[in-house]
Amino acid sequence: MKPTDKINLPKDFWFGAAASAPQTEGAAQIDGKSPSTWDMWHTLEPERFDQAMGPNVTSDVYHHYRDDVKRMQAMKLNSYRTSIAWTRLLPDGNTLNPKAVTFYRDYFKAMREGGIEPVINLFHFDMPWWLMEKGGWEYEGVSDAFAYYAQVCVETFGDLVTYWTTFNEPIVHVECSYLYGYHYPAIHDFKKAIHAGYQTILAHAKAIQAMRMVNPNLKLGTILNLTPVYGKSDHIADRKAQEAADLLNTKSFLDGMVLGRFSEPLLDLLREHDLIPDTNDDDLEIISKVKLDFIGVNYYQPRRVQAPVKATYPAQDPKDLYIPYTWPKRRMNPYRGWEIYPEALTDIATLIKEDYHNIPWYLSENGMGVADEMRFVDENGTIQDDYRIEFIYDHLSVLEQAIADGANCFGYHLWTFVDCWSWLNGYRNRYGFYRVDLKTQKRYPKQSSFWMRDVIEHHQKGGE
Numbered sequence: 001m002k003p004t005d006k007i008n009l010p011k012d013f014w015f016g017a018a019a020s021a022p023q024t025e026g027a028a029q030i031d032g033k034s035p036s037t038w039d040m041w042h043t044l045e046p047e048r049f050d051q052a053m054g055p056n057v058t059s060d061v062y063h064h065y066r067d068d069v070k071r072m073q074a075m076k077l078n079s080y081r082t083s084i085a086w087t088r089l090l091p092d093g094n095t096l097n098p099k100a101v102t103f104y105r106d107y108f109k110a111m112r113e114g115g116i117e118p119v120i121n122l123f124h125f126d127m128p129w130w131l132m133e134k135g136g137w138e139y140e141g142v143s144d145a146f147a148y149y150a151q152v153c154v155e156t157f158g159d160l161v162t163y164w165t166t167f168n169e170p171i172v173h174v175e176c177s178y179l180y181g182y183h184y185p186a187i188h189d190f191k192k193a194i195h196a197g198y199q200t201i202l203a204h205a206k207a208i209q210a211m212r213m214v215n216p217n218l219k220l221g222t223i224l225n226l227t228p229v230y231g232k233s234d235h236i237a238d239r240k241a242q243e244a245a246d247l248l249n250t251k252s253f254l255d256g257m258v259l260g261r262f263s264e265p266l267l268d269l270l271r272e273h274d275l276i277p278d279t280n281d282d283d284l285e286i287i288s289k290v291k292l293d294f295i296g297v298n299y300y301q302p303r304r305v306q307a308p309v310k311a312t313y314p315a316q317d318p319k320d321l322y323i324p325y326t327w328p329k330r331r332m333n334p335y336r337g338w339e340i341y342p343e344a345l346t347d348i349a350t351l352i353k354e355d356y357h358n359i360p361w362y363l364s365e366n367g368m369g370v371a372d373e374m375r376f377v378d379e380n381g382t383i384q385d386d387y388r389i390e391f392i393y394d395h396l397s398v399l400e401q402a403i404a405d406g407a408n409c410f411g412y413h414l415w416t417f418v419d420c421w422s423w424l425n426g427y428r429n430r431y432g433f434y435r436v437d438l439k440t441q442k443r444y445p446k447q448s449s450f451w452m453r454d455v456i457e458h459h460q461k462g463g464e
């Protein structure tokens, strides 16, 4: 097993875990919560979900949060990210649900009292159904509705929560809803995807503005999946493909949400393919005023691309600009089908340092989903997840070096604390420090939770 005393990270480094409301809370149909698009889609088309399992039950954190927080304390975690369900807090978009206020206040208070910094995200792919019925990201009022929700969140919980983020991986709800068919409304329209991306960036800017007006002392940020793009070769066509993938997937949201502007190369690409969204000067002005205190970086796997062999012009789909490339030397997590490449963290750190003013950041998601983990259970009921320990160790080691080289990285959160429900995979792949038995909702620590606790203890002792 990997050593627990070899990783040295800065004082006050965040050790924690991440999750989201829709993937953990359950209680989807009680206590005044209105349906999210996921709840509704699952009711309408359960066959689209792995083993027809939807977000209605999950790991039932709604009823288990107090004990889960105690487990976090036992592991010595000092921070935890989850999200608020918009549909629980404001079931119709306007009216505050008192039961949701009680639940979240109690949950955040339990974390605070346990020495765990709550990091609270506002949107984790979970569009309210009432808003989706108006057009979701295509509806022109979506950014104002989101900003109102953000304002209410900090008015209601700002005394308990200092760290807030607007979106988790904003590109995902865009590409999965409008290009790849994984999220509702599962349509294919490149232009609508770009428009939805722009509306998301505008919603982020309006939310940050609204939250700052309520309380200028909060720490505000967003969470982006910064997947470095590597081209197949130095051939000009592959380089062009790499640049397009980088502009569309990485720079678009980084520039728009962190710097408050869009780069000329991105605008040129959108113009060339007739993809420029409708904008107006007032909105661009709001976007340009955004200033963030930090960002979260979700990183699981790199993006490797090459030039398409056959492409439609102007592009109707990202695959007209770049297609995936399978690197022959790749190391894989075969269960999720994702490459394992910790070295990319060095490139992420350099990108943030050189192009984004070295804004403070933390690794807000990283992890390894593995199927059939009960294969590895020992006589004490503990899953011996050495593969996860190795995965975490390898990423923390690269992070340690990047920090020594000047990266402004202040934390590491594993996805996830207790095994949780996945949009596409139900409970097939398990990610948690804790296993959950879905029949009883009982939680059992995995070996990685003990290992991580020892890493944290070593850190707390000053790391010698």
Ligand code: BG6
Pocket (backbone or CB within 6 Å): 020, 023, 168, 169, 225, 298, 336, 365, 369, 415, 421, 422, 423, 424, 425, 429
């Ligand atoms: C992240 C998301 O990208 O990946 C999570 O923020 C998601 O919501 C996680 O669950 C793991 O992906 P998956 O598809 O295995 O659940």
